[in-house]
Amino acid sequence: MTSLITPQNSALAAGFVSLLDPLPIGFFTAAWIFDIIYIYSSEIAWTQAASWLIVFGLLIAIIPRLINLVQVWVGTSYPQSSAVKLHFWASALAIILSIFNAFIHSRDAFAVVPAGVTLSSLVVLLLLIANLQLALRQRKAYGEAK
Template sequence: MTSLRSSRYSALAVGIFALLDPLPIGFFTAAWIFDIIYVFSTEIAWTQAASWLIVFGLFLAIIPRLINLVQVWIGSDYPQNSPIKLHFWANALAIVLSIFNAFIHSRDAYAVVPAGVTLSTLVVVLLLLANLQLALRDRTA
């Protein structure tokens, strides 16, 4: 996220944020794809792999949000409806939905199908929309 590069922010924190921020999208998208594969194949290994991907995605999603929390919300001069703050809230909501999704994926494999696929879809769509609006923030029509 290029807007966090400023002299008042730690270069290490900005580097860690830039390194870890895109990783949860990959993990959650892979879990979503594995959930869809499970729907059509009913092979239990797909939903077990999806549950591990969700857990790894959650571990990697929390660190950038904490960095983002400190840099954007504490002592910043971003306006209230800033795309960066919207990006933060969309990612935070995706993390909350992923926590519920991790609990759903801890059930029996056959109980995962309706709710797990729906939550995985919501998480992926939310993350993609958050990153899309952040990427288009400087574009003028």
């Protein structure tokens, strides 16, 4: 797991971000898998479970983004890397798409299939790209610092 710690950031806030940041990826990926299972089984329980996973993922995803908003954008004189900013924006976009996805999953189970699966796929893809690019750029920066 990569760390978003800078010299000016609170250790407690950075700890919360490091603790909570990977959890939404698991919730949203599980919801995406449940949506795919629903396509093949037509069992309504899968889409209901996916909607609950999206809600739990949203509740947990918003907390690190708010902390990260303060760390990256408000009042820090320490310049943040473009990887951290890209991670923030991709995660924020994934949260916005997940809010729309939660509204789509609140409909009838048969109405969820095309739009719900598409939004779930986009959310998972955005979060994976955001975390992967952050991890690779920080690893490269760490390797250059040695």
